[in-house]
Amino acid sequence: MKAKEKRVSTDAVEGASLWQDAWRRLKRNRLAVIGGIVVALVVFLALFGAWFVTKYNGFTYETQDLTHKLASPTRLHPLGTDMLGRDLLVRLLYGSRISLLVGLVSTLVSVLIGVSYGAIAGYFGGRIDELMMRVVDILYSLPYIIMVVVLLAVFDRSLLLLFIALGAISWLTLARIVRGQVLSLKNEQFVEAARATGVSNLAIIFRHIVPNTLGPVIVYATLTIPTVILEEAFLSFLGLGVQPPMPSWGVLASEGAQAISVHPLVLIAPATLMAITLFSLNFLGDGLRDALDPQTRKV
């Protein structure tokens, strides 16, 4: 038993050198580095920015000053106020927190579903694989976003429902990717060794095989986050996602669109921050793909 564990750990050491290699390649990709820095900055602002602004001018995301609606930027309100007299900057920063949270949690949900599903299908193979992948094919052809709209429209909208709904629609591709990886990994010697020592199937899948698929999973997850953020914004814009007064980029864009003829900044500010973030996330994802998986070309 001990000898086998050692063997597994040697593999892990080789894996680490792969990660170092990827890290070196990533650092050479200037766009990806800039993307990463911008993402880190936005995350920092989203986490702490709203708190600082509240300290500064005493406005939270729902504090209203009805005497100053749609005000231009002043020292008190660096980005002005929206049509209900709320400080735009604090709403923008708080909204970033919500949007990023939705992006992150929904992506995690989709990774959990996709990885488990794909790994199980690939590992067991045969008829189970056939059946599970046929289900994925069928799900692929369903008009998902339409069904999410129905779901969110008829049930009470909550962040939790949003996480699950968005996560549940973006796991299909990931399941396919992981299955492909697992198919090639399951005949490796370390899997055989684990099986010979009597490790249970589920333990082999999740302790031995899944960690080895991490590279593609991370790449795909990074590229899923911007998609999910956009979907959240789309739903919130239609009034189905995050519910006001809580802000998110979609909610802010929707409010901004109503006031745009009077005061364009209420739309332009959230749109710009959103565009920059999505853009950086995409660059970071592309860079990670090049770094972790040098064979695949980017389209």
Add this chain to the structure above:
Amino acid sequence: MLRFVLRRLIVMIPLVLLVLTITFFMINLAPGSPFSRQRRLPPEIEANLNAKYGFDQPRMVQYGRFMARIFGFVYDPQTGHYTWHPYPDFGDSTKYVDRRVNDIIKEALPVSTVLGLTAYQIALFVGLALGILSSLRQNSWLDYLTMSVAVFGVSVPNFVLGPLLVIIFSLTLYWFPAARMEWAFEWGNFRIPTLRSLFLPAITLSAIYIAYIARMTRSGMLETLRQDYIRTARAKGLPEWRVVVGHALRGGLLPVVSFTGPALADLLAGTIVVETIFSVPGLGRYFIDAANNRDYFLLLGITAFFAIALMILNLLVDIAYAYLDPRIKYR
């Protein structure tokens, strides 16, 4: 090929029924009813309304009657008999009193189709042109312009672009009407909007596809132009435009076509947003309207339509793919 198409069309039927079943139960398991949101109705009236639309029946009976309607069997609560039409009958709208879902769809479908087709053509034409030109003049100003357009199109979502276009072209320059339809052709319920009133919505809808198509055409073309058969074609002395159009474009288009498939679902979602922003009376706007008002039958009818449209378009994409890439054979 014919067998492949037929088989796909047959598989479509259970898939659409599956979508409708899921949607039906999602709607029915949710709390509330179409009449619960409006002003509180006297209980007798609400009971009458529920009976009129069949909501007083057990869930499975409602489901059975709804599914029968899809096949044209309409249950008449007065006589208790079924009558049959040769087309699906989605029943009555609960929000638009006295209007049948079929009529609403008949009215909205041409509008959405024209909008979608216009957007698709703009995206294809502009995207391909930008992509091809920039691949032929790699690293020129045109190339950089194309790539900037691509960057802009991807990172500015349509619900931001739409209002921006309205404020620039409708409210400042007065070039296009804002949120008002002009009809080029009217015949009863069948109305076709003018290109002028659809121009801004179509541009908004197509922006992201222009970006993607330009980017993919460019990289696809760059790859193909390096192939041996392109060198052969040039060596034969073909004029450059024939090398590009006849030889390179075919291979360069493959990634674009395979992108079109997944993009179609987004296009449907896009029509919802764009029709809402520009108040276009198409399927997308009625869909959101129905979802927010729990107009069950309208919601299910439009969902069925979206599902069918999506599947047929996907099939067309597969056929186009086989046509472009002779290596692919469908059985």
